[in-house]
Amino acid sequence: MFYKVASSRLQSTSFLIGKFGKLACKHRSKTKFMAAQYRNISTSAIQKQHALHRNDLVNAERIVVKLGSAVITREDECGIALGRLASIVEQVSQLQNQGKDVLMVTSGAVAFGKQKLHQEIIMSRSMRQTISRRDSSNHPLLEPRACAAAGQSGLMSLYEAMFLQYGIRTAQVLLTKPDFDDAYTCKNLQSTLNELLKLNIIPILNANDAIAPPPETDRDLAGIISVKDNDSLAARLSVETKADLLIIMSDVNGLYNTPPGTPGSRLLHTFCPSNESSQIVFGEKSRVGLGGMESKVTAANWALKHGVSCVICNGCEDNAIINIAGGKKVGTFFTSQPSTGTPVELQAIQAREGSRLLQALSGEKRAAMVHRLADLLLERKKEILAANQQDIQLAAKSGLSGPLASRLYLNDKKLTTLSDGLRQIADEALHAVGRVLQKTRISHGMELQQITVPIGVLMVIFESRPDALPQVAALAICSGNGLLLKGGKEASHTNKILHELVEEALLLFVPKETISLVSRREDIQDLLHLSDYIDLIIPRGSSQLVQSIQHASKGIPVLGHSEGVCHVYIDKHADIDKALRIVLDSKCEYPAACNAMETVLVHKSLVYTPLFDQICDVLKQENVKLHLGPRLAEVMKFGPVNDTDMKKEYSSLECAVEIVDNVNDAIKHINDNGSSHTDTIVTEDDDNAEIFIKMVDSACVFHNSSTRFADGYRFGLGAEVGISTSRIHARGPVGIEGLLTTKWILRGSGQIVQDFDEGGLEYIHEKLPIDYKNDSQNGGNSAVSHS
Numbered sequence: 202m203f204y205k206v207a208s209s210r211l212q213s214t215s216f217l218i219g220k221f222g223k224l225a226c227k228h229r230s231k232t233k234f235m236a237a238q239y240r241n242i243s244t245s246a247i248q249k250q251h252a253l254h255r256n257d258l259v260n261a262e263r264i265v266v267k268l269g270s271a272v273i274t275r276e277d278e279c280g281i282a283l284g285r286l287a288s289i290v291e292q293v294s295q296l297q298n299q300g301k302d303v304l305m306v307t308s309g310a311v312a313f314g315k316q317k318l319h320q321e322i323i324m325s326r327s328m329r330q331t332i333s334r335r336d337s338s339n340h341p342l343l344e345p346r347a348c349a350a351a352g353q354s355g356l357m358s359l360y361e362a363m364f365l366q367y368g369i370r371t372a373q374v375l376l377t378k379p380d381f382d383d384a385y386t387c388k389n390l391q392s393t394l395n396e397l398l399k400l401n402i403i404p405i406l407n408a409n410d411a412i413a414p415p416p417e418t419d420r421d422l423a424g425i426i427s428v429k430d431n432d433s434l435a436a437r438l439s440v441e442t443k444a445d446l447l448i449i450m451s452d453v454n455g456l457y458n459t460p461p462g463t464p465g466s467r468l469l470h471t472f473c474p475s476n477e478s479s480q481i482v483f484g485e486k487s488r489v490g491l492g493g494m495e496s497k498v499t500a501a502n503w504a505l506k507h508g509v510s511c512v513i514c515n516g517c518e519d520n521a522i523i524n525i526a527g528g529k530k531v532g533t534f535f536t537s538q539p540s541t542g543t544p545v546e547l548q549a550i551q552a553r554e555g556s557r558l559l560q561a562l563s564g565e566k567r568a569a570m571v572h573r574l575a576d577l578l579l580e581r582k583k584e585i586l587a588a589n590q591q592d593i594q595l596a597a598k599s600g601l602s603g604p605l606a607s608r609l610y611l612n613d614k615k616l617t618t619l620s621d622g623l624r625q626i627a628d629e630a631l632h633a634v635g636r637v638l639q640k641t642r643i644s645h646g647m648e649l650q651q652i653t654v655p656i657g658v659l660m661v662i663f664e665s666r667p668d669a670l671p672q673v674a675a676l677a678i679c680s681g682n683g684l685l686l687k688g689g690k691e692a693s694h695t696n697k698i699l700h701e702l703v704e705e706a707l708l709l710f711v712p713k714e715t716i717s718l719v720s721r722r723e724d725i726q727d728l729l730h731l732s733d734y735i736d737l738i739i740p741r742g743s744s745q746l747v748q749s750i751q752h753a754s755k756g757i758p759v760l761g762h763s764e765g766v767c768h769v770y771i772d773k774h775a776d777i778d779k780a781l782r783i784v785l786d787s788k789c790e791y792p793a794a795c796n797a798m799e800t801v802l803v804h805k806s807l808v809y810t811p812l813f814d815q816i817c818d819v820l821k822q823e824n825v826k827l828h829l830g831p832r833l834a835e836v837m838k839f840g841p842v843n844d845t846d847m848k849k850e851y852s853s854l855e856c857a858v859e860i861v862d863n864v865n866d867a868i869k870h871i872n873d874n875g876s877s878h879t880d881t882i883v884t885e886d887d888d889n890a891e892i893f894i895k896m897v898d899s900a901c902v903f904h905n906s907s908t909r910f911a912d913g914y915r916f917g918l919g920a921e922v923g924i925s926t927s928r929i930h931a932r933g934p935v936g937i938e939g940l941l942t943t944k945w946i947l948r949g950s951g952q953i954v955q956d957f958d959e960g961g962l963e964y965i966h967e968k969l970p971i972d973y974k975n976d977s978q979n980g981g982n983s984a985v986s987h988s
């Protein structure tokens with residue numbers, strides 16, 4: 202009877218699928234039918250290998266999705282959360298239409314039936330009974346088996362209607378534990394599921410709670426998981442059907458080391474059962490359903506042992522299924538591969554502790570560590586260059602070229618320059634931490650001081666520039682900040698040995714964990730959420746990197762620049778030799794740098810002069826490809842291909858050339874198209890130079906100087922953690938000053954606010970002179986004057 206009703210409903214709702222949808226389904230069904238000939242559903246003695254890493258999940262072809270009761274049930278436990286379920290159906294449909302085989306194990310029949318039977322009970326009451334039961338929370342007790350029987354048909358009708366919107370058919374399969382235990386029944390089940398998948402039909406399975414027997418003694422110890430809830434059902438099904446991936450959806454984000462909300466509770470993004478099972482403390486079961494997290498973990502472990510990858514996730518999270526199938530970090534990924542290295546949360550905590558120890562040291566001790574690092578760069582030069590060559594060779598094999606390849610290369614000269622820069626940082630930062638910025642006598646016996654202190658813990662992400670690692674480490678040490686570093690994989694060997702040198706230098710006075718190297722790219726997403734431990738993120742690299750970090754950071758400030766679109770403006774009063782030298786150096790000295798020139802602006806009166814021809818010739822001689830701006834293209838009959846994108850950062854031997862009317866027009870062009878990084882004017886007219894300097898809205902504005910001078914080392918900062926184009930805290934090359942904040946210290950002698958409110962004491966607010974040498978040496982700890 203149920204089959205007839207279902208068939209009738211299918212016919213009546215078939216109009217939802219258009220002609221194109223029918224053809225697409227037919228084509229997918231034919232393709233999947235052919236593929237299924239080579240992939241039968243059966244239990245085999247041959248153990249298949251599960252995914253060891255998340256990114257392997259993109260190759261999963263057969264996926265079992267288990268929906269827990271808490272995912273699809275409303276908070277009142279009486280009905281289905283339709284919006285949530287619709288989102289899950291859409292994601293499953295997307296995977297199915299991509300050619301994957303998806304099976305669903307669903308709960309919800311009891312909740313659906315409870316709503317239905319509760320309404321029947323209300324309708325059957327007399328008016329007197331209804332009026333006397335005004336408390337809506339006083340629901341009658343309903344037998345779960347009866348609820349399941351009443352809810353199954355409605356739940357399947359709902360699934361059927363939802364999936365039809367995407368041109369997908371569904372079929373219901375109800376199972377009990379004996380169905381798996383009986384070989385004949387199990388074979389029939391395998392045959393049925395195999396045929397449904399061939400026809401591009403999604404099987405929707407559920408435990409037949411209407412007739413399910415009471416749970417029996419566990420058989421897990423015999424190597425077979427007991428089917429006592431939908432978690433164990435999903436695990437057993439995923440193994441029987443040779444699924445590649447099992448997704449168990451719950452109402453929590455994944456597996457925690459202790460119950461969520463308890464002190465020290467931490468989400469485990471990756472879990473290796475053989476290593477970490479003893480560290481897990483389970484809490485209570487969910488508000489609905491038979492299983493809890495312990496049941497889900499047991500099911501996941503069993504599936505993993507039998508070759509099925511597993512992820513436990515929050516079914517309420519947007520696009521969780523799609524993201525998991527795409528290899529993204531969602532929920533807890535179960536793997537047999539033991540985790541290597543320190544968890545990123547612990548790295549951040551250790552960096553915080555190290556920062557406090559660094560801050561407590563004297564400036565001389567912090568400088569001594571940086572001097573030691575500078576020595577090690579020269580002493581271990583051969584090892585560094587050998588590791589760097591290894592990276593370069595691997596980069597060449599992988600096809601890496603252009604700016605990234607250029608930034609990767611190290612040599613003797615670079616290491617010597619790097620070592621000198623570190624010594625400069627150390628010598629000039631002796632009193633950076635604890636320096637008194639201002640002193641005020643609030644009243645007699647009360648002195649207020651503002652002093653410099655470290656920001657706390659920094660996370661610096663950089664691409665393919667291994668020389669950035671010791672520079673940033675030195676700045677962090679001298680500023681008293683803990684540090685987490687994430688370098689590009691293309692420089693992994695070089696970064697590894699450079700970090701070892703940093704650790705060796707740190708051990709003079711603080712733990713080596715004060716500065717840690719993050720090894721895995723996927724850990725970045727976790728770190729971006731650790732606002733309790735990380736205080737500032739500084740990405741160094743491409744505009745895509747900076748923008749992605751700015752977008753993904755959750756509550757942690759990001760310091761950086763999105764692009765380096767730098768300009769050189771050649772004024773009509775420019776000196777020819779200066780103009781040629783500055784343009785050539787700004788573009789060609791290091792075209793991959795963020796402070797390299799990307800656009801030459803030329804005064805319109807110079808277009809038909811020898812200077813303009815010389816500028817173009819000198820760039821062409823260096824193999825620079827020229828792109829004409831829109832205005833220049835209009836006046837040039839013959840020339841390079843027009844390039845209308847005046848906001849592009851080439852980071853290579855290419856640049857744009859454009860004409861402007863005057864200095865004000867150049868300023869407008871730069872403010873409209875630049876990235877607020879670095880811009881320069883070449884002119885002998887001091888008035889034009891001053892207008893340019895005042896009105897160009899960039900972090901660095903130069904007169905008769907190459908844009909390449911926008912650098913921490915060249916500014917005398919020793920090095921930089923990056924160049925900031927933001928307007929808050931730090932701008933331009935960010936050295937030690939940009940890595941410090943302040944705190945206020947008030948020293949009194951027992952005063953309270955009431956003393957001043959009642960007129961007994963008066964505010965003086967007298968500005969006091971600062972003895973920079975003594976005040977900084979004492980960290981602002983000078984005696985309070987009682988005069």
